[in-house]
Amino acid sequence: MGKKKKRKMQLPFRLNILFIFVFALFSLLILQLGVVQILNGEAAQDQINETENTQASISVPRGLMYDRFGNLILDNESTRSITYTPPKNGDSAAERLDLAEKLGEYITMEEEFEELDKLIRERDKKEYWYMLNAKEAGERLTEEELGLDTSEQYKITLDKITAEDYNEYDWSDPVLLNVVAIKKELDAASEFSPHIVKNENVTEKEYALVSEHLYELTGIDASIDWNRVSKVDDTFSTFIGDITSTNEGIPSENQDFYLTRGYSRNDRVGKSGLEQEYESVLTGQKEIIEYVTNNNGVIVGQNTVIDGKSGSDLILTVDIELQSELDKIVQEELESYYNQNPSENRYMEDALVAMLDPQTGDVLALSGAHRTEDNEYVDHSYRTIYDQHLPGSTIKGATVLAALDSGVMSPGEQIYDRPIKIANDPEKSSWSNNLGYVDDIEALEQSSNVYMFNVAIRLASANYQYGEKLSGFNWDSFQTLRNYYNQFGLGVETGIDLPYESTGVVGDPDNGGLLLDLAIGQYDTYTTLQLAQYVSTIANDGYRVRPHIVKEVRESNASKDTLGPVIESFDTDILNRVVMDDAYIARVQEGFKRVVSEGTASSHWGNNEYKVAAKTGTAQNEFYADGNIQSTYNLSLVGYAPYDEPEVAFAIVIPKTGTGNDQNGIHHEIGNRIIEKYFELKEERDEAGVTENLNEEIIEEN
Template sequence: MLDQKKKKKKKKRLQLPLRLNILFIFVFGLFSLLVIQLGVVQIINGEEAQQKINQTENTPSEKPVPRGKIYDRNLDVVLDNEAVKSITYTPPKNGDSAANRLKLAEKLAEFVMIIKDEEELKDEINERDKKEYWYLKNTKDALDKLTEEDRKELTTGEQYQTVLDRITEQELTTISWNVELLNVLAIKKELDQAFELSPHVIVNEGITDEEYAQVSEHLLELSGIDAVIDWERKKMFGTTFNSYIGGISDSEEGIPRENSDYYLANGYTWNDRVGKSGLEKQYENILRGRKEKIQFTTDTKGNVIGSEVVVEGQRGKDLILTLDMQLQQAVDEIVEEELKKAMNSVNNNGYLQDALVAMMDPQTGDVLALSAVRYDREDKTYSDNSYRVIYDAHEPGSTVKGATVLTGYETGAIDIGTRFSDKAIQIANDPPKKSYRFLGYSLSEVDALEMSSNVYMFRTALKISGATYIEGENLRNFNNDAFGIMRKHFSEFGLGVETGIDLPFEATGVRGGDPVAGNLLDLAIGQYDTYTTLQLAQYVSTIANDGYRVKPHLVKEIREPGNEENKLGPVLKQNTPEVLNRVSMDDRYIDRVQLGFERVFTGGTARSNWSGFEYDVAGKTGTAEKPKFDESGNQIAKTENLSLIGYSPVENPEVAFAIIVPENGTGDQYAVHHEIGKRIISKYYELKKNRIED
């Protein structure tokens, strides 16, 4: 019995080591596999694994792309791009120290001189730049200039400024400020201006092919530096239409600071170049393109170990203008030539200096030409001031009489065939208000337009106001609301309101602020409120277009960028005619004003100037008195704003125009507005004929 118990215990002791051995063998196997795996990682994939451990991804670097091109209606290139070599710097995510930027500048200076002219380079570097350099090179000595009291009481920025103030002229003389060192400082100044994560152009003018190649070859040694191709705008027609093409900011300006939130939210960086005026600004989102984004992978030492294009770049979309650049150039020349003739006329009194022209298709709103020339009396030169067509407003005189007649129809003040005497209006205690001469005792509204009767318009305005007029007495029941009524109806034709042209800004003119009866009469003949030349062009276009006011526009199409050089891409959007409003009146009323406008040129105030002209034209002439006063309010001269509006041909019009020549001499003056009008219409048909023949 005892032996059996001993045998059982011995058997258990034998089984226990066996289980332990099996467990040991299993654990040993697991460790062996782990050691093998570690060996594989360390020996075979060790370098790759270490790189993965050390690597860090930078924010993608962005490369600029060309902006979209601009073409005229005949597909001639108006605005192109020109490649420019550039060196840029993108600060790291958490910024960099001044000391590191100095080291980077010293390294970059080995390959590029950013200011080639030595004198210009010397002017660029001021005393503060030199003191900051001395500070970085002598940091310990610089900080010793601070007292304990300074360290306790001054902020970090104040301490820095105090140190700079205490650096002496003698200490600065210990450094040799040669050209090479000045170049380093000039580079550092550019590096200091860069915004975090935003590429900043260090130099893009005057960089040589050799310098560009040198920098490109050493990019791995120049953290944050890149050698890229930037793009400058190239205007193919010189200064022609420059005001409306507009411009873009340079890299130093970057995005507008006042609207930075908008731009940053839309993917821009601080140093991005954006449209700041004209079409460049209006169509910024179309022209900007999509920048190429490259993801660089670097190790902990900043060495680039890989890169990947994460967003393909695409140049901006193209604009096709409504403008005919041949016509635009010709109109510019015509305006300048005729202005010179007027300036030399015997009756020019020394105030004339501008002539402004707008041409558009009355049915589509296509702008065909916008031109203004200004004479600089000091320099005795003529310059393109075409922006004045939409920015400057003037009293246009009798050209608004068509709007006055139509307002009379709309308000019930007159009807077709209503007749008034042209006898002067005489209100008590006021000088008589009359036409340029007595035109008859019974004028219809068509007669009044043909012969440009002021009195007919005065009587129409008085009817609109509800006033009772008795010669020599004060007006009775005059309603000041008549100003608002007339302006409301004038606005239906585009007078006194925005035309809607696709530009960042346009003026709407100035409204007179004294609502007395005499001023209402002046409003009716265009000698109170002011309007721009483009407003007048839209107004006459509305009459030519049977009462439909069409929005003028400069861009006809938006196209995808072409795949080949100078090859247009497919149409993305086409700007079709946009009717802003239809003048609410019977077609018979528009017909009557059109008849009056036609008779102006065949037998009325424009007949003597346009007699024998080979193309039929309808429209209206205008003259607004513009007296000149000195600082004391004394009248020193008499001048007149000359204006002319029209359209051609009379049936189914295809071109409308407005011309203003402000402050011309009075009397038997040179008819500059008529000469401009005849020549621009002739040029329009000449170019049209040439294109048909081609």
């Protein structure tokens, strides 16, 4: 009995211990719940409701371009665009493929199969196969390869995919090609940055279908984009420049530059000409959108942080009507001159012209016609600032000024024009052996080479005897003469507002006789624009002015028929004043005037009524072609008008004409026609009351 009673007393004790233990656990749990609810409840709820703000930018129309009279040159054309914005937390390749298949039901990347097929590379086919056969592809990796990082594994995996693998799929099926092409664009998108999937030739039907099914196309949007459209066809197009395509985006070599300035990788930017030079002005202010997302990366709201603003407009110095007429003249004369003797002129390809306002540096027109191998004629105006040629006697004005300023020649000092011969070199002479005594002005009027040879010999402090070497020759004389040339813009940058210009080619002389060639434009080479700046400096009494194409920057206006307020004006920029007596420059101006009135160009300009001062040039031009050294001639002409109050200066270069006889010279024909056209247009505008003083009033519709 006693034992049974003892066991009964032990059971409740154990239950009590268990009850106490359970009670303690529940107490701790309740305490913890209280702490969470009372002390941390608000923070926990904030975490549940946590959102993140992410900004994205939307492109705006680029600024427009007008000529000096307010004529619209470059416009924007709205275009339908299909874009993709990836979710914040990214998406998988399978999700993008699914989206591409859905989108492929509504848009076609290219209508023609051949063009669609060009979009797909072998790598695209391998990636498509890999995406659908990832497990099988992964099994091809060795244990060693599995130890590499993910990117290396992926690269090796693609290398192991064969044509037999990806040709399991029918690549002649345009539907498949279309889906893969769309997925390529989806893959290229950056997080929270709208990426253009298609914006060229998006049809009205495609735009409507995508808009209608946006609810099932996550991240896809149908929007309006902008393309550049010239209002004057190809006129001046090589200087207006281009922008990158949507596939190019920002140039890889300048990626850091653009990204730090708020650009997205797929943004279109200027890649040449004025589009590149004035990118920061033309691009405008993007619209900044702030997206609000929850913890799952789902967009729960958005608001505009910064309103977009179209790019600013450019008012150019160019007279687009003169430019168009100049293009016609240059092409017509090149074609006509070539056809006179195709065999002799077979190497003649280009005719180049630059026209400036010598007082302000305004570029009025830059024209270049190019003859192709098929004898077709195309616009290559860019050659006026990129290509360099031997200028011939056109630079003798700078040589005379170097002589007068250095003191090696005195104003009015006469030199007897007779042939010069140095050691074993061929005899050097002027174009005629009957020039007799010539001074500085007459040397320009009659284009005396011998006068310039004597300038070179004296600059070099050399002793000359017919048939012997130059003794005591000072080699610094090459740089001395070039320093004078540089003051006029020859051999240095003109400073034009374009991304690139050539400065010509400076030779490395190995004999003193080459200084004589340099003095008559037969050694160093220059661009057509450099020659135009040089003659402008003479016309402008020794002031070298920077040539520029942009005259003003104006705010964009909602209406293309009006101009916005001026933001910035580009005034005359004097680069340097030629350091010499004004009287010396006046003598060269007189020499250039006489060239036309009674000198070497008088027979070509006798009927021109516009008071032209000019200097002709013929340079022997040898080059290697067709297995032999070919000997041709460059014809050149520089000038300005009217000579008493210059308002237009020009330079003309016709390389490789094939003849030194310029009695029927193409450069004179072009020169007469462009000067006549310039003043003809000026008179028409004066009669019509058209001026260059643009304001915010309505301008004439184009």
